Amino acid sequence: MSLSGRARVWLEACLAGWLMVLLCMSSFNFAFATGQLTNRNLTLQAGPAHGVPAVSDGGSLPGGLVNHIFTFKTATDANIGSIQFLYCTLADPVPGNYCTTPTGLDTTGATIGTQTNATFTSIAGSNGQPYLSRTAADIPADTQLTFQLIGVTNPTPTVATSSVSLTFYVRISTFTSTDASGTAVDSGNVAASTATAISVSGQMPESLVFCTGATIGLTGGVPDCTKASAGDVSFNQLFSPTSTATATSQMAASTNAGGGYNITVNGSTLMSGTNQINGIVTSAQGVLGTSQFGMNLVANTTTTSTPAVGIDVAPTSDGSSLKGQPYTGYGTTDYFQFNTGDTVADSADGGPGPTNAQIFTVSYISNVDGSQPAGTYTATLTYICTPTF
Amino acid sequence: MSLSGRVSVWLRSGLIVLVVILIATVQLSMVTYATTGELEPRALQLIGVGTNGGAFPNVIANYSFTFTSTQSATIGSIGFQFCSVLPVTTCTEAGLTSLSTTAATMISASPQSFTSVTNSTQGDPYLTRTASTYGASVNETVVLGNINNTSVLGTFYVQIATYTSTNATGTPVDQGIVAASINNNIVLTGIMPESLIFCTGATVPVSGTTPNTAPNCAAATSGNINFSSLFSPTAAATATSQMAASTNAAGGYTITVSGATLTSASSNTITALGSPVAPTIGVSEFGMNLAANTTASSTPAIGATPNPAPNGTTLKGQAAAGYNTGDLWQFNTAGATVANSANGTAGPTNGQTFTVSYIVEVDGAQAAGTYQTALTYICTSAF
Numbered sequence: 001m002s003l004s005g006r007a008r009v010w011l012e013a014c015l016a017g018w019l020m021v022l023l024c025m026s027s028f029n030f031a032f033a034t035g036q037l038t039n040r041n042l043t044l045q046a047g048p049a050h051g052v053p054a055v056s057d058g059g060s061l062p063g064g065l066v067n068h069i070f071t072f073k074t075a076t077d078a079n080i081g082s083i084q085f086l087y088c089t090l091a092d093p094v095p096g097n098y099c100t101t102p103t104g105l106d107t108t109g110a111t112i113g114t115q116t117n118a119t120f121t122s123i124a125g126s127n128g129q130p131y132l133s134r135t136a137a138d139i140p141a142d143t144q145l146t147f148q149l150i151g152v153t154n155p156t157p158t159v160a161t162s163s164v165s166l167t168f169y170v171r172i173s174t175f176t177s178t179d180a181s182g183t184a185v186d187s188g189n190v191a192a193s194t195a196t197a198i199s200v201s202g203q204m205p206e207s208l209v210f211c212t213g214a215t216i217g218l219t220g221g222v223p224d225c226t227k228a229s230a231g232d233v234s235f236n237q238l239f240s241p242t243s244t245a246t247a248t249s250q251m252a253a254s255t256n257a258g259g260g261y262n263i264t265v266n267g268s269t270l271m272s273g274t275n276q277i278n279g280i281v282t283s284a285q286g287v288l289g290t291s292q293f294g295m296n297l298v299a300n301t302t303t304t305s306t307p308a309v310g311i312d313v314a315p316t317s318d319g320s321s322l323k324g325q326p327y328t329g330y331g332t333t334d335y336f337q338f339n340t341g342d343t344v345a346d347s348a349d350g351g352p353g354p355t356n357a358q359i360f361t362v363s364y365i366s367n368v369d370g371s372q373p374a375g376t377y378t379a380t381l382t383y384i385c386t387p388t389f
Numbered sequence: 390m391s392l393s394g395r396v397s398v399w400l401r402s403g404l405i406v407l408v409v410i411l412i413a414t415v416q417l418s419m420v421t422y423a424t425t426g427e428l429e430p431r432a433l434q435l436i437g438v439g440t441n442g443g444a445f446p447n448v449i450a451n452y453s454f455t456f457t458s459t460q461s462a463t464i465g466s467i468g469f470q471f472c473s474v475l476p477v478t479t480c481t482e483a484g485l486t487s488l489s490t491t492a493a494t495m496i497s498a499s500p501q502s503f504t505s506v507t508n509s510t511q512g513d514p515y516l517t518r519t520a521s522t523y524g525a526s527v528n529e530t531v532v533l534g535n536i537n538n539t540s541v542l543g544t545f546y547v548q549i550a551t552y553t554s555t556n557a558t559g560t561p562v563d564q565g566i567v568a569a570s571i572n573n574n575i576v577l578t579g580i581m582p583e584s585l586i587f588c589t590g591a592t593v594p595v596s597g598t599t600p601n602t603a604p605n606c607a608a609a610t611s612g613n614i615n616f617s618s619l620f621s622p623t624a625a626a627t628a629t630s631q632m633a634a635s636t637n638a639a640g641g642y643t644i645t646v647s648g649a650t651l652t653s654a655s656s657n658t659i660t661a662l663g664s665p666v667a668p669t670i671g672v673s674e675f676g677m678n679l680a681a682n683t684t685a686s687s688t689p690a691i692g693a694t695p696n697p698a699p700n701g702t703t704l705k706g707q708a709a710a711g712y713n714t715g716d717l718w719q720f721n722t723a724g725a726t727v728a729n730s731a732n733g734t735a736g737p738t739n740g741q742t743f744t745v746s747y748i749v750e751v752d753g754a755q756a757a758g759t760y761q762t763a764l765t766y767i768c769t770s771a772f
Contacts (some may be wrong), residue, residue: 196626209570231573232578234579240582379576
């Protein structure tokens with residue numbers, strides 16, 4: 001073959017090659033963008049509530065029904081009729097590479113959510129290739145756009161990937177056409193990754209924290225039973241027919257029991273051998289010169305004693321998270337009572353229920369008549385807190 | 390195969406089938422309830438025994454469990470598993486030092502009854518009976534006695550579970566956890582010292598509301614008193630003062646009065662009555678008593694008996710002889726006991742108020758002047 005013949009063969013081969021390339025490009029319909037979308041990202045956002053009970057999936061949950069928010073800036077001033085979001089398993093900046101739709105991805109139920117700086121009227125396209133559409137209108141260069149696709153089902157990792165996380169890519173392209181066909185005006189890739197949700201679990205058991213003592217300390221303003229002092233309490237003065245002796249103790253309680261708690265007091269009245277100071281059976285004010293022993297769980301005044309004795313439950317109950325309250329007979333200022341077995345407090349402020357910790361201050365008074373035999377009088381009181389779960 | 394051979398094969402096959410059926414039956418009976426319900430509401434109340442507080446460490450107490458069933462089932466036992474910590478999947482009574490359930494008794498179980506308590510395993514007592522129907526929503530109360538509380542302060546737990554088995558084994562039908570707390574007692578101590586309350590004044594008011602009234606020495610008025618009228622040969626002049634006393638002295642108290650008779654600045658006197666007598670108009674005399682008098686002595690009548698009246702037990706104050714009869718008057722300048730707490734027998738008494746009445750009669754020659762006396766009352770307790 002002559003040189004011209006060989007050259008002709010080479011030319012014919014080149015032409016055939018170009019034709020094949022052109023045919024291939026036509027058949028795959030790849031868009032050649034003229035501009036690069038900048039400032040672009042894809043945010044995976046928690047999706048719409050679904051299921052029973054209705055809950056939202058985390059934005060990166062594999063297979064989760066979520067929202068995808070695309071943000072990007074245009075490079076070219078053009079009339080734009082559609083914007084396509086092409087989901088691929090691999091980054092695909094090079095035309096000619098096949099795009100494989102990530103396993104598990106489902107965009108067919110997606111709807112248009114929030115839009116910024118441009119408004120599209122509909123969403124169409126097959127799975128993995130949704131596009132927004134409208135009558136073409138101008139979008140200037142350097143316009144920052146945001147589009148939210150609601151209800152996209154995230155991809156799921158395949159066995160082959162073995163990882164619980166999966167990175168996928170979305171090629172964003174703008175078109176003058178209204179159906180994402182033709183040559184893209186601008187385009188750019190974004191990437192995102194699914195990630196298995198971290199499940200953090202813990203168990204809150206049935207809870208009751210209760211303690212008694214002369215005093216209960218606080219930690220960070222919260223009653224702290226580890227700071228309860230011993231339960232030995234002495235009256236502030238010698239008993240006398242002419243003045244009232246007083247004393248206080250404290251107790252703290254909290255529970256998560258649905259029925260709340262109640263606290264009873266159990267024990268005998270003040271005794272010295274066989275001599276005793278009678279308990280006040282029915283709530284009443286103290287009377288000088290009368291042998292009587294009583295208690296309450298509120299702040300009292302100098303009507304009862306000097307100095308005044310007692311503190312209201314602290315923190316103050318609010319009927320919701322703090323429900324502790326003195327019980328009937330033990331909750332009125334300057335009125336005292338003592339019967340063994342009585343309920344003296346409960347967590348029923350606003351209705352029985354669970355409550356955070358509060359401190360009750362129990363005030364005790366003792367009056368005596370003139371003939372009260374001399375001696376040391378003691379009462380041993382047991383407070384029992386019973387929660388109802 | 391011969392006939393005997395076929396029979397042998399049939400027999401062997403029948404035995405195998407029978408064994409399989411028996412095994413399946415046993416397994417099925419052991420797993421009756423795949424889903425365990427919750428006992429709700431539920432509570433545990435610690436109840437003291439004798440003088441022991443139910444929540445006091447390391448004492449015998451009774452445990453009252455209340456719980457409501459969820460599922461209707463055949464129940465043969467109820468278990469009570471003591472736990473020092475949660476979760477119950479690792480429930481253990483380890484750490485509950487001194488806890489003892491091995492002597493636990495069944496005090497009551499109602500409305501569903503059980504025949505006995507099995508307490509052989511520490512921390513895991515259970516009630517048992519022949520399995521029988523136990524409906525849903527049964528609000529059961531079980532009281533276990535003779536359980537020794539743990540000595541460890543704080544919260545502990547008990548898992549209650551109902552079983553179809555009679556020995557608290559297998560899958561629970563219903564279950565739930567209750568909590569209780571062991572706490573130190575509050576020990577209140579006060580001292581009643583030797584006591585004597587005594588005061589005098591023109592008046593000693595009473596405080597309190599009937600029947601809880603008592604003399605209030607803090608409100609006693611001053612001791613300066615004047616006779617009700619000018620002295621006169623034709624009418625008695627009277628006056629009163631009050632005093633209150635109480636003591637816890639075993640021997641009670643005595644009250645004496647001392648002082649001179651009425652004397653003027655010019656040293657003129659009005660003669661004291663040396664023995665209890667009725668007053669005589671026109672005769673100079675000064676006397677007193679602690680009783681209620683009548684118009685036989687003066688108009689208006691004056692005086693009062695001790696208030697409250699003595700009852701021989703808690704109120705023992707009384708006027709002493711010579712000063713305890715109405716309309717009879719006496720004043721001994723040498724000093725005299727005018728009251729004591731010996732009503733019934735001498736002993737401690739609560740507060741009472743004495744009203745001391747004074748009377749003056751004068752003759753026509755009684756020198757003009759202002760007559761005065763300072764009387765000192767002394768109350769002595771015998772502890």
